[in-house]
Amino acid sequence: MSHRQNESEPVIRVRHLSLKFGGLQALNDVSVDVQAGEILAIIGPNGAGKTCFLNCINGFYHPYEGEILYDGRDLTRLKPHKIAALGIARTFQNIELFSGLTALDNLMSARHIHMRHGALLGCLFFGPTRREEIAHRERVEEVIDLLEMESIRKKKVGSLPYGQRKKVDLARALCMDPALLLLDEPMAGMNVEEKEDMARFILDVYELKKIPIALIEHDMDIVMDICHRIIVLDFGRKLAEGRAQDIKDDERVIKAYLGEA
Amino acid sequence: MTLDTLPKILRENFRKYGDRVVAMREKDRGIWKEFTWADYFLQVKHFCMGLVRLGLERGQNVSILGENKPEWFWAELAVQSAGGAAVGIFTDCLPEEVKYYAVHSDSVFAVVHDQEQVDKFLEIKQEVPKIKKVIYWDPKGLWSYTDPMLLSFDQVVELGKTYDEEHPDLFDHMVDQGNGNDIAVFCYTSGTTGLPKGGMLSQRWLVESVREWASLDGWFGMGYEYLSFIPPAWITEQGIGIGGAILAPMIANFPEEPETVQENIREIGPDILFFGARLWENLNRMVQAKMIDSTYLRKLIYRLALPVGLRMADMMRSEKRPGLHWRTLYFVAYQAVFRQLRDRIGLSRAKTVYSAGAAVSPDIIRYFKALGIDIRLFYGSTEQGVMSMPRKGDIRSDTSGPPVPWVEVKLSEEGEILIRNKYPYSGYYKDPEATEKKMRDGWFCTGDFGHLNEDGHLIVIDRMDDLKELAGGKKFSPQYTEVRLRFSPYIKDALVIGGPDKDYVTTLINIDLDNVGRFAEAHHIAYTTFTDLSQKPEVIDLIKKEIEKVNATLPDWTRVKRFVNMHKEFDADEEELTRTRKLRRTFVEERYNNLITALYADEPEYTVEATVTYRDGRKGTMHTAIQVTETKG
Numbered sequence: 035m036s037h038r039q040n041e042s043e044p045v046i047r048v049r050h051l052s053l054k055f056g057g058l059q060a061l062n063d064v065s066v067d068v069q070a071g072e073i074l075a076i077i078g079p080n081g082a083g084k085t086c087f088l089n090c091i092n093g094f095y096h097p098y099e100g101e102i103l104y105d106g107r108d109l110t111r112l113k114p115h116k117i118a119a120l121g122i123a124r125t126f127q128n129i130e131l132f133s134g135l136t137a138l139d140n141l142m143s144a145r146h147i148h149m150r151h152g153a154l155l156g157c158l159f160f161g162p163t164r165r166e167e168i169a170h171r172e173r174v175e176e177v178i179d180l181l182e183m184e185s186i187r188k189k190k191v192g193s194l195p196y197g198q199r200k201k202v203d204l205a206r207a208l209c210m211d212p213a214l215l216l217l218d219e220p221m222a223g224m225n226v227e228e229k230e231d232m233a234r235f236i237l238d239v240y241e242l243k244k245i246p247i248a249l250i251e252h253d254m255d256i257v258m259d260i261c262h263r264i265i266v267l268d269f270g271r272k273l274a275e276g277r278a279q280d281i282k283d284d285e286r287v288i289k290a291y292l293g294e295a
Numbered sequence: 296m297t298l299d300t301l302p303k304i305l306r307e308n309f310r311k312y313g314d315r316v317v318a319m320r321e322k323d324r325g326i327w328k329e330f331t332w333a334d335y336f337l338q339v340k341h342f343c344m345g346l347v348r349l350g351l352e353r354g355q356n357v358s359i360l361g362e363n364k365p366e367w368f369w370a371e372l373a374v375q376s377a378g379g380a381a382v383g384i385f386t387d388c389l390p391e392e393v394k395y396y397a398v399h400s401d402s403v404f405a406v407v408h409d410q411e412q413v414d415k416f417l418e419i420k421q422e423v424p425k426i427k428k429v430i431y432w433d434p435k436g437l438w439s440y441t442d443p444m445l446l447s448f449d450q451v452v453e454l455g456k457t458y459d460e461e462h463p464d465l466f467d468h469m470v471d472q473g474n475g476n477d478i479a480v481f482c483y484t485s486g487t488t489g490l491p492k493g494g495m496l497s498q499r500w501l502v503e504s505v506r507e508w509a510s511l512d513g514w515f516g517m518g519y520e521y522l523s524f525i526p527p528a529w530i531t532e533q534g535i536g537i538g539g540a541i542l543a544p545m546i547a548n549f550p551e552e553p554e555t556v557q558e559n560i561r562e563i564g565p566d567i568l569f570f571g572a573r574l575w576e577n578l579n580r581m582v583q584a585k586m587i588d589s590t591y592l593r594k595l596i597y598r599l600a601l602p603v604g605l606r607m608a609d610m611m612r613s614e615k616r617p618g619l620h621w622r623t624l625y626f627v628a629y630q631a632v633f634r635q636l637r638d639r640i641g642l643s644r645a646k647t648v649y650s651a652g653a654a655v656s657p658d659i660i661r662y663f664k665a666l667g668i669d670i671r672l673f674y675g676s677t678e679q680g681v682m683s684m685p686r687k688g689d690i691r692s693d694t695s696g697p698p699v700p701w702v703e704v705k706l707s708e709e710g711e712i713l714i715r716n717k718y719p720y721s722g723y724y725k726d727p728e729a730t731e732k733k734m735r736d737g738w739f740c741t742g743d744f745g746h747l748n749e750d751g752h753l754i755v756i757d758r759m760d761d762l763k764e765l766a767g768g769k770k771f772s773p774q775y776t777e778v779r780l781r782f783s784p785y786i787k788d789a790l791v792i793g794g795p796d797k798d799y800v801t802t803l804i805n806i807d808l809d810n811v812g813r814f815a816e817a818h819h820i821a822y823t824t825f826t827d828l829s830q831k832p833e834v835i836d837l838i839k840k841e842i843e844k845v846n847a848t849l850p851d852w853t854r855v856k857r858f859v860n861m862h863k864e865f866d867a868d869e870e871e872l873t874r875t876r877k878l879r880r881t882f883v884e885e886r887y888n889n890l891i892t893a894l895y896a897d898e899p900e901y902t903v904e905a906t907v908t909y910r911d912g913r914k915g916t917m918h919t920a921i922q923v924t925e926t927k928g
Binding site: 138171172175176178179180182184185187188234238241242 | 554
């Protein structure tokens with residue numbers, strides 16, 4: 035697979051990011067670039083600040099120091115929905131879906147940011163709104179086809195098994211037509227076969243959409259297989275950064291995971 | 296011109312129906328897409344011209360590997376239009392097997408479904424030198440594949456369009472050249488004994504025998520909706536789905552994915568379909584499970600209606616016509632429950648319903664009959680197609696119906712089914728020796744053991760190779776009898792015994808504790824243990840009746856003459872069963888050697904001594920008297 039297509043210009047530039055909860059330093063001076071056309075893994079022990087890092091990017095948390103530059107704009111003070119509208123989509127570790135809606139409706143809701151007509155016109159479902167709905171449904175169906183979700187299209191999300199819900203979560207992020215995809219433990223709690231499927235889907239998405247993907251994952255085998263670059267966080271600090279093989283052999287990383295010998 | 300090939304009939308359908316009549320429907324992206332006869336014909340024409348442009352010649356073969364999709368059908372008809380034959384490969388084949396089929400059939404192209412199948416061909420690329428191009432119809436995941444061997448279906452169609460403009464008469468010319476003797480399709484045998492053999496079927500088979508079949512079962516010219524679901528590499532789908540849909544004509548409906556069939560079938564409401572034995576069982580189980588979760592009132596209505604349906608099903612089997620009061624009750628039950636139930640499982644319009652391959656339990660058949668669905672369990676083979684078929688009004692669960700009009704059946708001295716077919720296959724590809732071996736004095740040896748009953752219905756019992764012999768050389772099939780004994784709710788397991796040193800067949804029975812226990816409760820029979828229950832005279836009598844029921848369907852020398860109810864269940868922990876609950880025949884026969892001797896001696900009772908290992912490791916001995924019972928018939 036080709037390594038980093040556009041070396042020069044990172045898609046997102048995170049500089050000296052620090053985040054505090056009271057006395058707890060969740061992130062401490064973290065600087066990371068996400069390059070165009072790469073799959074970047076963020077790894078680290080529990081409580082290292084991985085999810086906090088993603089939460090800062092998509093605006094759930096506002097860091098007290100540092101900046102996040104995306105397309106020349108600083109994201110640190112923006113509201114999450116504004117950031118989503120800028121094309122940054124994410125999935126969640128604990129799956130945040132509308133469990134009473136069908137998989138299809140969950141995906142349609144992701145198209146919301148692209149809908150031009152308001153609720154009033156939408157009620158009529160006539161002329162342009164009708165055409166718009168059809169166009170959006172077509173985009174959603176493309177994602178359903180891509181992730182092989184035909185059999186769960188009309189099932190309520192709450193009734194789906196865990197692995198399938200993870201898939202709906204990813205699909206919803208894709209339905210936003212994002213320019214950057216953030217995945218928070220997309221394979222947590224899955225069996226080997228489901229993990230392989232998910233890994234294949236992530237690669238398919240990457241190949242088809244050519245968008246950068248940043249993901250948090252614990253399964254090192256999968257990280258090594260599908261990611262181009264790895265960032266290691268530990269106690270809110272960036273411990274290491276580099277190609278998969280280098281990280282695997284890095285003494286500090288081994289120590290952070292396994293403790294002192 | 297005579298319409299003796301499928302491409303000619305397809306062209307005729309195109310001229311007759313054009314874009315006014317729907318030929319196929321495929322669910323894609325959540326909507327049903329329709330293809331008219333014009334779409335069907337033009338796709339075939341252009342794909343065919345594309346293949347010819349790439350070098351396909353008359354008499355060459357093309358492998359097709361994929362799920363049921365319109366492209367499968369288009370590809371096959373395109374190949375046949377050019378005078379070639381389609382070679383169906385099953386989608387779950389490993390690369391190694393795919394290689395065997397592709398190489399053995401001398402295929403020059405491979406038309407495949409998606410990335411999964413493309414990967415198989417790329418893996419064996421070096422070993423299939425004759426394959427010029429691998430053509431895929433679903434581009435998902437193949438965006439970055441650059442192998443020059445690959446082409447997409449649409450690219451070939453585009454090639455064909457241009458080529459057709461340059462040679463406007465070529466396609467019609469090629470179709471006109473075809474005749475009934477052309478080999479149309481290869482169906483490979485399953486290869487349980489040795490390598491799979493390529494059974495060749497001619498256009499005459501696809502056209503004439505299928506037309507007769509359609510007329511026999513009443514789906515000719517009915518414009519039925521068909522659910523295309525069984526693998527097209529299989530002769531049955533070739534007959535109904537590909538041949539039948541063009542001939543009858545019918546609308547072939549393609550589900551979105553194999554996993555969505557249950558959902559899609561309801562949207563289609565097919566008139567005709569084929570389900571394997573397993574699927575009927577699943578469907579039945581699904582309904583039972585849903586009923587358990589249903590509301591109290593619904594359960595009550597269902598429990599009231601079902602016995603009426605079952606009673607009606609039984610009465611239709613016997614000769615006498617059900618009385619008015621039963622017909623009225625059934626009408627009410629049907630309107631209240633069965634109609635909705637049929638709709639829920641997608642069978643509201645099902646009229647012609649098939650199954651074959653494996654035995655379906657009579658209970659399942661009876662259940663669907665209660666819903667008004669007659670499952671026809673027919674008998675067919677890869678070489679000869681349909682050989683016997685249950686007829687409307689005389690559909691039984693224990694026979695494969697009478698031989699079809701174009702097939703003559705006779706039995707060899709050993710009991711092998713021999714047939715003579717008006718529309719036989721054209722032999723095995725590149726294997727005249729194996730073809731020759733299958734023939735005896737102009738009769739085709741099916742390799743199946745069976746017999747014709749008094750009413751001329753064919754009963755197929757087992758593969759000849761799996762048979763056992765009795766003293767005097769008569770053959771019988773232990774598995775066949777065991778399967779049918781197990782269909783009884785009261786029999787959990789059965790071991791059927793016989794051999795060259797034995798005069799008749801006997802069996803060891805494991806009663807089903809739950810169901811027999813329920814029977815005992817209902818009849819106020821007190822019992823203590825499994826052993827005790829199994830030896831109760833009423834229980835022995837119950838089992839005896841069940842065995843006699845099965846006996847009635849067997850040729851007399853294979854009937855079970857004596858049996859015992861085992862004092863204990865066969866147990867995987869004692870190595871009597873495998874972990875998948877299959878009987879270990881030799882082991883069990885050895886273990887109960889004395890008991891089996893007693894079965895053939897003239898004693899009515901036998902005392903077994905069994906060593907039991909207790910939880911704490913101590914061993915004890917138990918003495919149990921077991922009744923040996925003779926059956927009638």
